[in-house]
Amino acid sequence: MYALYLGLRYMVSRPVNLLGIGGVTLGVWALIVIVSIFSGYITEVRAHVRMASADIVAFHLGPQTSYASAHSALGGDANVADCAPRLLWPGLIHPPNNELADPWIPGAAPPSGRFVTLTGIDPVAEARTSGFASWLLPGPAGDLDPAALAKAEDWILVSSKIAAKRGLSIGDRLVVTSGGGDALATHTFRVAGTFATKHTGFDNHTVFVSIGVLRTLLGYGALDFVNEIAIKLHHVEPEVVAQTGRRLTLALLAHPEFQFSRPYVLPQGEQERDFLSAVDHQRGLMKMVLFVIMVIAAFLVYATLSMMVTEKTHDIGVLAALGATRDGVLGVFSLCGLAIALVGTTLGVVSGCLTSIYLDDFNTFMARHFDVNLFPTEVYNLPRVPYALDPWWIGLVAGSSLVLCLLAAAIPALRAMRRDPLECLRTE
Amino acid sequence: MPPILSARNVEKGYRLGRNQVPVLRGVDLDVESGEMVALLGQSGAGKSTLLYLLGLLDRPSSGSIAFDGRAVHDLSNIERAELRHSEIGFVFQFYHLIPELTALQNVKLGRMMLTRPLEYMRQRKDIHAQATELLTRVGLSGRLGHRPNELSGGERQRVAIARALISKPRVILADEPTGNLDSKTAEDVLEILFQLNRDQGIAFLLVTHNEELAARCDRVVEMKDGRVVG
Ligand SMILES: Nc1ncnc2c1ncn2[C@@H]1O[C@H](COP(=O)(O)OP(=O)(O)O)[C@@H](O)[C@H]1O
Ligand SMILES: [Mg+2]
Numbered sequence: 067m068y069a070l071y072l073g074l075r076y077m078v079s080r081p082v083n084l085l086g087i088g089g090v091t092l093g094v095w096a097l098i099v100i101v102s103i104f105s106g107y108i109t110e111v112r113a114h115v116r117m118a119s120a121d122i123v124a125f126h127l128g129p130q131t132s133y134a135s136a137h138s139a140l141g142g143d144a145n146v147a148d149c150a151p152r153l154l155w156p157g158l159i160h161p162p163n164n165e166l167a168d169p170w171i172p173g174a175a176p177p178s179g180r181f182v183t184l185t186g187i188d189p190v191a192e193a194r195t196s197g198f199a200s201w202l203l204p205g206p207a208g209d210l211d212p213a214a215l216a217k218a219e220d221w222i223l224v225s226s227k228i229a230a231k232r233g234l235s236i237g238d239r240l241v242v243t244s245g246g247g248d249a250l251a252t253h254t255f256r257v258a259g260t261f262a263t264k265h266t267g268f269d270n271h272t273v274f275v276s277i278g279v280l281r282t283l284l285g286y287g288a289l290d291f292v293n294e295i296a297i298k299l300h301h302v303e304p305e306v307v308a309q310t311g312r313r314l315t316l317a318l319l320a321h322p323e324f325q326f327s328r329p330y331v332l333p334q335g336e337q338e339r340d341f342l343s344a345v346d347h348q349r350g351l352m353k354m355v356l357f358v359i360m361v362i363a364a365f366l367v368y369a370t371l372s373m374m375v376t377e378k379t380h381d382i383g384v385l386a387a388l389g390a391t392r393d394g395v396l397g398v399f400s401l402c403g404l405a406i407a408l409v410g411t412t413l414g415v416v417s418g419c420l421t422s423i424y425l426d427d428f429n430t431f432m433a434r435h436f437d438v439n440l441f442p443t444e445v446y447n448l449p450r451v452p453y454a455l456d457p458w459w460i461g462l463v464a465g466s467s468l469v470l471c472l473l474a475a476a477i478p479a480l481r482a483m484r485r486d487p488l489e490c491l492r493t494e
Numbered sequence: 495m496p497p498i499l500s501a502r503n504v505e506k507g508y509r510l511g512r513n514q515v516p517v518l519r520g521v522d523l524d525v526e527s528g529e530m531v532a533l534l535g536q537s538g539a540g541k542s543t544l545l546y547l548l549g550l551l552d553r554p555s556s557g558s559i560a561f562d563g564r565a566v567h568d569l570s571n572i573e574r575a576e577l578r579h580s581e582i583g584f585v586f587q588f589y590h591l592i593p594e595l596t597a598l599q600n601v602k603l604g605r606m607m608l609t610r611p612l613e614y615m616r617q618r619k620d621i622h623a624q625a626t627e628l629l630t631r632v633g634l635s636g637r638l639g640h641r642p643n644e645l646s647g648g649e650r651q652r653v654a655i656a657r658a659l660i661s662k663p664r665v666i667l668a669d670e671p672t673g674n675l676d677s678k679t680a681e682d683v684l685e686i687l688f689q690l691n692r693d694q695g696i697a698f699l700l701v702t703h704n705e706e707l708a709a710r711c712d713r714v715v716e717m718k719d720g721r722v723v724g
């Protein structure tokens with residue numbers, strides 16, 4: 067009992083222990099908050115990418131792939147629920163009155179415009195296959211209906227971002243230049259509506275048009291060319307998706323049409339993989355840097371306990387005289403270290419979780435009242451400060467903090483145990 | 495009835511570098527149950543060393559120590575710690591209270607040495623009452639919540655006595671308990687010790703330089719150069 071009692075008493079009655087407790091709290095807090103923001107960012111971006119894409123997409127189909135033959139190669143797979151044709155082509159959208167002169171006048175000032183990815187789709191098939199229908203924003207005339215779009219001709223859908231930046235509203239005329247090889251062509255579309263996914267990269271460059279109109283613009287006429295196919299799957303567990311992707315890639319490669327191209331079928335998010343793994347890598351570096359704080363905290367615990375053992379010479383002697391064993395003396399100081407570690411870790415975990423959860427409110431508060439933007443969400447294209455509290459990570463942080471502090475406390479505690487109580491009594 | 499503590503031909507030496515420095519050179523001493531023995535001797539005579547050996551804090555180089563007729567010098571460390579706790583009390587010249595604990599907590603600490611936390615929690619009201627009673631008996635009822643640095647030397651020594659008493663020892667080893675006190679305070683503290691000896695039959699081995707005080711004890715033992723000389 068005395069070991070527990072004295073250990074706790076020593077902890078609460080010696081202000082210098084606040085140093086150790088504070089260090090441990092800070093280390094645990096930082097490890098939880100910073101890593102939770104990183105994790106939250108990764109999770110959020112991943113979710114946004116997933117939302118803006120079909121389950122899986124066939125890419126690099128080659129410039130002149132027939133949808134019918136690609137579909138026949140893919141449609142047989144048991145996990146494929148539906149497919150939608152896509153034709154992606156770079157194009158320029160022009161501000162009003164700054165269109166490419168037709169015919170082209172040599173020496174004329176080149177038209178200004180903005181590069182976009184013209185994405186030719188079949189609205190009905192697309193709505194069945196990807197989240198397309200949910201991306202469409204209601205206009206003044208109510209919700210947009212993919213089926214109604216399919217019946218119309220010269221519609222174009224721009225993202226709300228592009229619309230805002232270009233000052234486009236529904237019903238506006240929009241001139242687009244595109245073409246293959248050296249043949250450029252312009253076409254005038256009417257803005258039929260706007261859309262928004264949460265994937266900013268996608269929204270920044272995508273406009274949707276009718277795949278038939280785009281084929282005509284590119285000079286393919288009535289041929290059913292596609293260069294991407296969006297695919298909806300029955301089973302979407304990550305491993306199953308990866309397996310299906312490999313299977314579908316092989317199915318395409320086996321098809322005679324693709325013998326000169328390199329098609330592959332991948333979840334669209336794979337394209338963001340490099341970026342996300344860079345963030346992930348930064349998270350790993352951050353963990354290492356923050357771990358150094360933990361080590362410093364453990365060193366503080368070691369230093370304060372060492373000081374205490376030196377000061378406590380008389381106490382060690384008197385404990386022995388009262389009937390303490392050496393294990394008991396070891397216990398007093400280890401339990402004091404453990405108490406410091408437990409209090410510091412608990413405070414760190416609680417404050418870390420609370421900080422993560424309320425960081426967004428705090429950020430908003432600071433921005434509103436003090437004009438200080440701690441975490442500029444616009445820069446990261448996020449609606450709020452992200453966080454993801456991973457119980458496993460919290461457990462790991464708490465556990466390693468305890469182990470580290472106990473190791474740090476063990477050294478002075480062992481030193482106390484080895485002291486000769488008689489010498490402790492004789493020391494003045 | 496066997497003596498409560500007895501030393502037979504006890505020798506003790508300390509190693510200093512390569513040399514063995516003899517401190518006790520064959521000491522024979524008995525303290526009978528309920529007896530008050532004064533131990534006189536010049537500084538360096540080996541009085542404290544003998545006290546630590548009798549109090550089972552140290553082991554003799556040779557010879558034997560018996561507690562209540564039972565040889566105890568070669569018991570295990572844990573057995574010696576238990577015996578030290580339950581049968582022997584210590585009082586030191588420099589009080590040796592724990593500075594972080596109040597008077598009351600210092601006394602209670604004497605009851606925590608062998609109890610497990612749960613057991614202690616069950617008995618804590620009892621222990622609290624006992625500690626309060628002991629402090630009252632040594633005249634400190636108004637100082638229960640004071641830390642050692644808020645107490646005078648005499649008060650500190652009285653807390654130390656109460657701490658020694660709480661485990662109900664049969665013998666108390668006091669190493670110059672009044673060596674650091676002015677004569678008036680010393681008298682008060684000694685009065686407490688004599689009273690404990692009279693009323694409760696606790697045996698005392700009292701190291702002192704004060705011959706007048708020694709004369710008031712049941713018996714006087716004098717040490718010189720590691721030997722008992724009378
Ligand atoms: N740990 C030790 N190492 C070496 N010599 C010691 C040690 N402890 C005590 N001594 C020596 O033993 C002798 C007796 O000491 P002590 O028992 O404290 O005497 P007293 O209490 O009678 O003044 C002294 O000369 C002291 O220097
Ligand atoms: Mg001495």
